[in-house]
Amino acid sequence: MISISFIIPYYNLPEGMLKECIGSILSLPLQPQEREIIIVDDGSACSVEDKLQTYTDDIRYIRKENEGVSVARNIGMQEAKGEYIQFVDADDKLIKEPYSHCIELIRNTPADMLMFDFTTASSSSHVYKDEEPMSGTRVMSSRNIHGSTCGYLFRKTISQDCQFTQGVSYGEDEEFTSKLLLQAESVLVTDAKAYFYRQHERSATQQTDKSDKRLSDTRAVISRLHHLAETLPKEKQDALQRRVAQLTMDYIYNVIRLTKSGDILDNKLDDLRGEQLFPLPDEAYTPKYVRFRRLTNSSLGRKMLLLMIPLMKKER
8 A cells, every 4th residue: 555645845825725735635546544644834924723723624724933944844854654756845836647647656666756747738648658777877877867856755664865955946956856866766757747737927937036045055955966976886977976067057048048147157156166176077977068168168158058058948
C-alpha cells in the first residue's frame, strides 16, 4: 500500500484557491489511509481553518508565525507520516488523470523519486512517455531538470538530510531538489503533465518588483551548491556541476532581464569570476547553453544579449 503526505504551504491567498487545491487531491484514486493532507498556514492575516470545515476529516491544519515558505515546508516534512511526500502550492492543483498515472507508476515500481511535468492548461493528455528507473545522479547529469519541488513525488527517507534554507524566497527549490536527487538511488521520469501551475500576479515568479531579492537569493543558492559539489565523489560532482552551470546561466539571463544594465551585469560577472563560476564551463550540455556561453564570453556578445533579452517574452 502506498501512502502520500501532500504538503500545502498557505499564505494570504483566496480560500477558493486553497479549496480547489484540496479538492484536486481528494479526487485522486487514493483511499483515506493512503493520503495525508497537511496545510501549513505561514502566519496569514486571518486563519481560514474555520472555512475548511467540509474537509475536517481529510486535512491537518497547522498555523504558525510568518517565517517564509521554506520554514513552512520544513515543518510540513517534519509532521508528514506518509512514505512519500508531495508539495503542492496553495494556488495550484494536481490534475487527476496524469497524477493518477504517477501514482500507478510508483505503486508498480516503488522508486525513491518520481519526476513529472507541469502545465498551465486545466487538462492534460492521457498518453504518457515513461522512462526506466535510473539514479538521481544520472538524471541530473544527463538533462536539464526542472527546479520546482512540486514536480517531484519523493520518498520521505531520502529527505532526512535535505532542508529548505530559511529566509530564501527564490531558488530554494533549486537547492532542495538538487540535493534530493543526489540522495535518490532510483528515479522514475514521466512526461505526464500532472501539476497545474496557476499564473497570476501574486505568483512568486511573476513579481519583478523584488528583483534584488531574487538575484541575491539565487546567487547564494548557486554558491552553496558549488561548494557542495567540491565535496562529492566524481560522478555526483559532475552531475551537480552541470546543475550549477545551468543555474548560473539562468542567473546571468535574469540579471540582464531584470536590470537591463551593462554596468550591473559586469559587476555580477566579476563576482562570479571570484568564485570560478564564470566563464561558464566549456561543456556541450545543450545547444542553448553552448550559444549562451559563447555570447557571454565576449563584450560584443554581452551587448547583444543586453539588447535581445529584455525584448523576449518573460519566462516562468
